[in-house]
Amino acid sequence: MSTTDIKPKTKVKLLVEMILRLADDRLIHGHRLSEWTGHGPELEEDLALANMALDMIGHAAALYGYAAGIEGKEDEDYYAYFRDDIDFKNVAMVELPKGDFAFTMARQFLFSAYSYFLYQKLIETVQDEQFNGMLQKHFKEIKYHLRHSREWILRLGDGTEESHKRIQGAFDEIWMYTGELFDLDEVDQSAIEQGLFVDVTTFKDEWKNLVNEVLEEATLDVPDDDQYMFSGARQGRHTEYLGRLLAEMQFLRRSYPDAEWK
Amino acid sequence: MNTGWVKPFICIKPDYYSNLKYATLKNKFSTMSENSKNKTEWPLWEVFYQPKDGKPFEHAGSIHAADSEMALQNARDTYARRNEGIAIWVVPSDQITASTTEDEEPFFDPADDKPYRHPQFYSTPRAVKKRK
Numbered sequence: 001m002s003t004t005d006i007k008p009k010t011k012v013k014l015l016v017e018m019i020l021r022l023a024d025d026r027l028i029h030g031h032r033l034s035e036w037t038g039h040g041p042e043l044e045e046d047l048a049l050a051n052m053a054l055d056m057i058g059h060a061a062a063l064y065g066y067a068a069g070i071e072g073k074e075d076e077d078y079y080a081y082f083r084d085d086i087d088f089k090n091v092a093m094v095e096l097p098k099g100d101f102a103f104t105m106a107r108q109f110l111f112s113a114y115s116y117f118l119y120q121k122l123i124e125t126v127q128d129e130q131f132n133g134m135l136q137k138h139f140k141e142i143k144y145h146l147r148h149s150r151e152w153i154l155r156l157g158d159g160t161e162e163s164h165k166r167i168q169g170a171f172d173e174i175w176m177y178t179g180e181l182f183d184l185d186e187v188d189q190s191a192i193e194q195g196l197f198v199d200v201t202t203f204k205d206e207w208k209n210l211v212n213e214v215l216e217e218a219t220l221d222v223p224d225d226d227q228y229m230f231s232g233a234r235q236g237r238h239t240e241y242l243g244r245l246l247a248e249m250q251f252l253r254r255s256y257p258d259a260e261w262k
Numbered sequence: 263m264n265t266g267w268v269k270p271f272i273c274i275k276p277d278y279y280s281n282l283k284y285a286t287l288k289n290k291f292s293t294m295s296e297n298s299k300n301k302t303e304w305p306l307w308e309v310f311y312q313p314k315d316g317k318p319f320e321h322a323g324s325i326h327a328a329d330s331e332m333a334l335q336n337a338r339d340t341y342a343r344r345n346e347g348i349a350i351w352v353v354p355s356d357q358i359t360a361s362t363t364e365d366e367e368p369f370f371d372p373a374d375d376k377p378y379r380h381p382q383f384y385s386t387p388r389a390v391k392k393r394k
């Protein structure tokens with residue numbers, strides 16, 4: 001373990017891998033949010049969900065574009081449309097079906113809080129101007145997603161008996177997928193060592209505190225961390241849901257590669 | 263179960279929205295007024311936005327929301343996504359007192375034949391024109 005300086009080609013690959021991990025989370029989560037379009041509980045919330053979906057897919061597109069530039073790929077669409085589920089690097093939390101409104105908001109809150117701290121740390125760390133500028137731009141939208149979902153957690157938790165039951169159930173159900181957010185594998189380790197990416201475990205406590213605080217204010221019980229935690233999606237071992245999502249998302253592009261907007 | 267007339271575009275509504283009571287959050291968030299409390303839809307809010315610093319707020323439209331914070335967020339999502347302005351006001355619609363058509367005559371007609379109330383009615387003195 002004497003070398004910290006590995007070949008540039010490997011370093012570039014490592015950077016692309018980390019960008020794709022970041023981007024895939026956002027694309028898949030964005031796609032799940034987009035499934036609410038036309039099905040929102042109220043017209044205004046329908047718009048809010050579609051807006052967040054657009055934001056997140058936009059974040060992913062920008063990151064894919066950046067990765068494509070680094071790799072010398074012509075088109076960032078490759079990452080979204082021509083990879084199979086095993087090549088997607090998103091955490092399992094974001095690929096789970098949208099569930100009811102409570103589940104969607106519980107996931108949005110947990111993931112936005114995670115993104116909030118992650119982007120904060122990345123903005124402090126990333127040297128590349130283009131990458132950093134992109135992160136700063138997206139950070140503003142993440143702050144809004146966090147605010148919007150936080151307000152809903154408070155209202156659903158401290159609302160009616162039914163809304164309380166549903167949002168508590170949502171947190172209980174999703175909790176086993178929160179562990180993976182802070183898992184570190186060898187790829188993460190070497191990216192951290194080479195200063196390419198931040199160590200997500202450094203903000204785990206901050207994330208935990210924020211989540212605890214909001215759940216407490218919403219009169220909800222914070223689920224127990226001492227339970228089975230899902231892991232492996234970042235390495236390609238996804239839940240069955242991702243394949244179905246991709247089948248829908250990728251179908252048109254794969255079946256009609258030359259299709260164009262007319 | 264039919265509970266009466268519901269506005270067409272809000273017909274999809276899981277029952278956990280229809281009677282949010284905000285038991286303990288009431289003081290913190292709720293500005294619901296008495297007469298909107300028992301309805302099955304969220305109260306209506308008027309949205310105003312300020313296009314630029316120093317400019318007057320303009321009416322953008324209206325939205326539904328259960329309380330003021332959500333009204334602000336819904337207003338933002340509905341009317342402020344395309345660089346429309348720098349600040350938003352939301353006002354419960356039932357807090358606005360509006361003139362009625364009956365008020366039209368006494369309120370507005372007297373001004374009909376008083377063009378001299380406009381500065382344009384007066385010709386600009388020559389000396390002022392010259393300075394331009």
